[in-house]
Amino acid sequence: MSGLGDPSVDVERSPGEHGVGGPAGEAHTADLREKTAEAVHRHIVVAVDGPAGSGKSSVSRASAVALGFDYQDTGAAYRAFALHALQSGVDLDDADAIVGALPSFRYAIGIDPARASSVTVDGVDVSDEIRTPRVTTAVSHVAKLPEVRRYMVDLFRRIIASTDRPGIVTEGRDITTVVAPDAQVRILLTASEEARMARRSAEVTGQSADETARQLATRDRLDSKVVDFMTAAPGVSTVDSTHLDFDQTVNAVVELVRASTPS
Numbered sequence: 001m002s003g004l005g006d007p008s009v010d011v012e013r014s015p016g017e018h019g020v021g022g023p024a025g026e027a028h029t030a031d032l033r034e035k036t037a038e039a040v041h042r043h044i045v046v047a048v049d050g051p052a053g054s055g056k057s058s059v060s061r062a063s064a065v066a067l068g069f070d071y072q073d074t075g076a077a078y079r080a081f082a083l084h085a086l087q088s089g090v091d092l093d094d095a096d097a098i099v100g101a102l103p104s105f106r107y108a109i110g111i112d113p114a115r116a117s118s119v120t121v122d123g124v125d126v127s128d129e130i131r132t133p134r135v136t137t138a139v140s141h142v143a144k145l146p147e148v149r150r151y152m153v154d155l156f157r158r159i160i161a162s163t164d165r166p167g168i169v170t171e172g173r174d175i176t177t178v179v180a181p182d183a184q185v186r187i188l189l190t191a192s193e194e195a196r197m198a199r200r201s202a203e204v205t206g207q208s209a210d211e212t213a214r215q216l217a218t219r220d221r222l223d224s225k226v227v228d229f230m231t232a233a234p235g236v237s238t239v240d241s242t243h244l245d246f247d248q249t250v251n252a253v254v255e256l257v258r259a260s261t262p263s
Contacts, residue, residue: 043163043165043166043167043168044067044069044166044167044168044184044185044257044261045160045167045168045170045180045182045183045184045185046060046063046064046067046069046167046168046169046170046183046184046185046186046187046253046257047170047171047175047176047179047180047183047185047186047187048060048169048170048171048172048175048176048187048189048253049171049172049173049174049175049176049177049186049187049188049189049236050171050188050189050190051190051191051196052196053191053195053196053197053198054189054190054191054196054241055189055191055241055246055249056075056171056172056189057073057075057171058246059189059241059246059249059250059253060073060169060170060171060189060253061073061113061117061169062113062246062250063169063250063253063254063257064113064168064169065113065114066250066254067166067167067169067254067257067258068165068166068167069113069163069165069166069167069168069169070111070112070113070163070165070167070168070169071111071112071113071117071168071169071170071171072109072111072156072159072160072168072169072170072171073109073117073171073172074152074156074170074171074172074173074175074179075171075172075173076109076117076119076130077107077109077152077155077156078139078142078143078148078152078172079119079130079131079135079136079139080105080107080109080119080121080126080130081101081102081105081107081142081148081152082130082135082138082139082141082142082143083121083126083129083130083135083138084101084104084105084107084121084122085098085101085138085141085142086134086135086138088101088104092138092141092142093141095145098141098142098145098148099145099147099148102147102148102151105121106121106122106123107119107120107121107155108120109159111159111163111168113169143173149174149178153178153179156170156172156175156179156180157179157180160179160180167261170183171189176188176236177236184260184261185237185256185257185260185261186235186236186237187236187237187238187239187253187256188236188237188238188239189239189241189249189253190238190239190240190241190242191240191241191242192242195241195242237256237260239252239253239256
């Protein structure tokens with residue numbers, strides 16, 4: 001289980017030590033960036049980016065299993081924080097209130113890809129609840145805020161630096177350009193809008209295909225204001241899974257990693 005510190009221990013995050021702004025927060029972010037860079041030299045870091053419904057989570061997990069790496073689902077952290085904000089009664093239209101909920105966010109996630117990842121908030125397993133339509137709708141409200149994204153970047157870098165396996169596959173938005181720009185392998189996993197809608201419909205329960213399509217379009221529109229998730233940055237390889245089945249997509253990622261890293 002990986003939390004805000006050592007992967008086997010849940011470490012509480014206090015505003016003073018791990019704040020999202022001010023000199024202390026900037027110094028802490030710089031330290032984590034350095035630790036992530038060190039992790040890149042000690043381990044193989046695979047960063048996978050891409051739009052919603054592109055298969056980032058399932059493909060990255062299966063690729064990590066095939067490679068014998070750890071796996072980090074960064075989207076789960078945003079979903080968990082969105083749930084935390086909802087449960088705290090935060091007005092999702094109030095940016096200050098959302099940011100104010102960060103210090104009380106106690107988050108941990110399992111990073112062994114061969115086991116079902118348990119996501120906990122305040123020690124309570126929320127693995128299923130963070131996939132509900134209510135949370136899916138709330139995610140963009142919290143993820144668009146720069147303060148939240150800075151907080152999450154610190155969290156993700158800490159987990160990357162903590163792995164004790166030969167490598168880690170970490171996936172999510174702006175992973176290849178912001179979280180782990182020095183990763184040995186950086187991949188943009190993409191697919192057509194139609195393919196992504198079909199995949200997301202299979203992932204989200206309790207809503208119609210039309211509602212899923214509407215939410216996906218809204219998510220794309222809001223996220224595009226924060227990060228360009230459809231165009232590969234320099235040095236990032238593109239894997240288009242539109243016409244690939246799941247196994248073919250996993251094989252494409254695994255082969256790319258093996259070709260890009262020492263044996």
